Amino acid sequence: MEIKKHRARFQEARAELEAKTKESARASQRASESLALEVVQTVVMPHPIYIESAEAGRLTDVDGNVYIDLTAGFGPNVLGNRPEPVQKALAEQIERGWHFGIHNTRQAELAELICQAGACAESVIFSNSGTEATMYAARLARAYTGKTKVALFDGSYHGVHDYALTKAAPNSPRSQPAAASLGNGVPKLIPDQTMLMLPYRDPATFELIRRHRDEIAVVQIEPVQSSNPRLDSGDFLGELIEVCRKNDVLVLFDEVITGFRIEYGGAQEYYGLEPDLVTYGKAIGGGLPVGAVAGRAEIMNCFTGKDGAPFIFCGGTFSGNPLTMAAGTAAVTAMRDQKDTLYPYLHEQGSRFREAVNRYCAQEKIPAQVMSAGSLLHLFFQPGAIQGQRDIVHQHREIEAQFYLHLINHGVIIPGIHVAFFSGAHTTSEINQVIEAFKASFEALRDDGAF
Numbered sequence: 071m072e073i074k075k076h077r078a079r080f081q082e083a084r085a086e087l088e089a090k091t092k093e094s095a096r097a098s099q100r101a102s103e104s105l106a107l108e109v110v111q112t113v114v115m116p117h118p119i120y121i122e123s124a125e126a127g128r129l130t131d132v133d134g135n136v137y138i139d140l141t142a143g144f145g146p147n148v149l150g151n152r153p154e155p156v157q158k159a160l161a162e163q164i165e166r167g168w169h170f171g172i173h174n175t176r177q178a179e180l181a182e183l184i185c186q187a188g189a190c191a192e193s194v195i196f197s198n199s200g201t202e203a204t205m206y207a208a209r210l211a212r213a214y215t216g217k218t219k220v221a222l223f224d225g226s227y228h229g230v231h232d233y234a235l236t237k238a239a240p241n242s243p244r245s246q247p248a249a250a251s252l253g254n255g256v257p258k259l260i261p262d263q264t265m266l267m268l269p270y271r272d273p274a275t276f277e278l279i280r281r282h283r284d285e286i287a288v289v290q291i292e293p294v295q296s297s298n299p300r301l302d303s304g305d306f307l308g309e310l311i312e313v314c315r316k317n318d319v320l321v322l323f324d325e326v327i328t329g330f331r332i333e334y335g336g337a338q339e340y341y342g343l344e345p346d347l348v349t350y351g352k353a354i355g356g357g358l359p360v361g362a363v364a365g366r367a368e369i370m371n372c373f374t375g376k377d378g379a380p381f382i383f384c385g386g387t388f389s390g391n392p393l394t395m396a397a398g399t400a401a402v403t404a405m406r407d408q409k410d411t412l413y414p415y416l417h418e419q420g421s422r423f424r425e426a427v428n429r430y431c432a433q434e435k436i437p438a439q440v441m442s443a444g445s446l447l448h449l450f451f452q453p454g455a456i457q458g459q460r461d462i463v464h465q466h467r468e469i470e471a472q473f474y475l476h477l478i479n480h481g482v483i484i485p486g487i488h489v490a491f492f493s494g495a496h497t498t499s500e501i502n503q504v505i506e507a508f509k510a511s512f513e514a515l516r517d518d519g520a521f
């Protein structure tokens with residue numbers, strides 16, 4: 071794929087976007103003067119789009135342009151933007167105060183819902199992010215087992231603490247990947263001495279677990295990897311749990327994305343599987359910052375030292391704060407009450423979208439494909455089967471960036487990392503508009519000679 075030099079359609083789209091997003095350009099200039107990095111992201115060409123307000127499946131930017139929102143707040147907004155029960159719960163909690171640092175009854179309300187929903191959740195602790203949740207889960211597993219290593223998979227994402235930044239060294243063998251750190255600032259001893267990298271959806275994993283059973287405290291896995299969303303990993307996950315049980319290794323499902331999104335009971339419910347521990351985030355906060363660790367009571371006892379369990383430290387000024395708990399409880403309650411219609415709808419719309427785009431790409435010979443797992447969607451600019459992260463090639467970055475710019479111009483926003491989400495608030499007609507926007511954006515690229 072090579073783009074023609076003049077790129078007429080792209081230049082046209084860029085000029086149109088610049089003309090209608092002047093306030094965003096000003097906001098971007100202002101932000102660059104005081105912020106080292108704006109951690110939230112949208113496509114950065116010609117500048118980020120700044121959002122003023124949100125409602126249901128849509129976002130309005132500071133210039134008044136309205137977009138269909140496929141960001142869903144990086145995943146949490148399973149019910150869409152500003153769902154009424156969450157807004158009401160927030161307003162009520164604000165009337166009473168939003169941060170005490172002293173016991174409040176809100177934590178138990180959300181914990182009870184999580185315990186009822188998650189197969190292995192007998193008790194819960196709250197944190198402020200998914201990153202903190204996976205950090206605590208690693209500490210918990212290490213204390214409980216007395217072993218040091220955390221095993222994780224090639225292509226996984228578990229947040230931004232030093233352990234989570236362990237990735238597979240790109241040139242290491244596919245079936246025996248080496249652990250390396252993503253970027254500077256992480257001590258080399260972390261990947262070298264405290265982590266073990268496993269090959270995703272590859273039976274070689276089971277032999278590596280058997281071989282390192284005396285060192286591995288826990289195997290942590292995203293039951294659906296956001297880097298290549300799919301739902302056909304049930305057998306692999308089932309065997310993983312079986313092998314770990316036989317070898318005295320704990321299994322953690324990192325359900326920060328999949329919890330309350332793939333099904334109400336997360337991937338545990340979808341696959342009918344019961345790990346030892348689970349981490350949550352995103353959806354359980356109703357759009358406010360949150361994380362949680364849940365699991366078998368015997369393991370969770372380490373947070374208190376109850377029944378002689380090895381005590382671990384845990385804290386956080388804002389962990390379990392009443393505002394987040396109120397929002398989370400309202401959101402999870404609404405998801406529970408709608409679960410018989412919400413989750414079938416999300417699966418149906420995700421599949422419908424994937425099939426429509428993939429059919430179009432096949433017909434038009436466009437070398438791109440959508441992968442999906444329920445309402446979690448990912449577009450790849452390459453044809454052919456993708457089994458895992460190792461199959462993903464990023465050789466068309468310029469074309470990808472241009473595609474997302476065209477998409478914004480057609481009124482659809484997908485975050486910079488290009489993982490997209492549908493929510494229960496997206497109507498079928500909005501999803502049809504997204505399909506048409508994808509087709510029009512592919513066409514513009516083709517006119518510019520990209521395919």
Ligand SMILES: Cc1ncc(COP(=O)(O)O)c(C=O)c1O
Pocket residue numbers: 198199200201202204227228229230292296324325326327351352360361
């Ligand atoms: C599977 C998984 N684990 C952990 C995290 C980290 O969560 P947070 O961004 O809330 O720190 C993420 C975030 O996307 C995630 O997808």
